[in-house]
Structures are given as structure tokens and as C-alpha cells.
Amino acid sequence: MLYILAILFPPIAILLTGKIFQAIFNAIIAVVGVVLFIFTLGAFGVVYLIAIIHAIIAVHGYHKDKRDERLIKAARGDK
Numbered sequence: 001m002l003y004i005l006a007i008l009f010p011p012i013a014i015l016l017t018g019k020i021f022q023a024i025f026n027a028i029i030a031v032v033g034v035v036l037f038i039f040t041l042g043a044f045g046v047v048y049l050i051a052i053i054h055a056i057i058a059v060h061g062y063h064k065d066k067r068d069e070r071l072i073k074a075a076r077g078d079k
Contacts, residue, residue, distance in 0.1 A: 007056070011024075014059070026058075029054065033046075
């Protein structure tokens with residue numbers, strides 16, 4: 001679900017992973033991308049694509065961290 005949110009609303013997806021400063025940075029990129037897209041009639045819409053890619057990478061890192069925590073707990077025998 002976070003991956004879909006990362007495509008539609010990148011800053012919100014990053015915020016839901018708990019990375020506040022990355023979410024702020026991504027929001028700035030997304031806003032600049034939308035403004036450039038509107039004023040240049042789509043010529044610089046690629047900036048918003050950068051925000052989407054950043055959000056997907058952040059969400060993937062979040063899922064990877066959670067998976068690693070589960071593996072460490074299993075290796076230690078914690079409940």
C-alpha cells in the first residue's frame with residue numbers, strides 16, 4: 001500500500017515511514033515539480049518523477065529495515 005501511496009502522494013508515503021526530514025525534502029521537490037509542470041506545460045514534469053523515485057526508495061528502505069529487524073529477532077530467539 002505504501003508503494004501506491006509513494007506514486008500518488010510521495011511526501012505522505014515517506015511521512016508514514018517515520019522519516020520526517022526526508023518527507024519535508026520530498027514535499028519541496030514535489031511542489032517544485034508540480035509548479036514547473038504547470039508553468040512549463042509539462043516540460044519539467046520530470047522533477048515530480050524524482051520525488052516519486054525518492055519516495056519509492058525510502059519506502060523500500062523502510063520495508064527492508066522491518067524485515068531485518070524480524071530476522072535479527074528470529075536469530076536471537078526473541079519473541
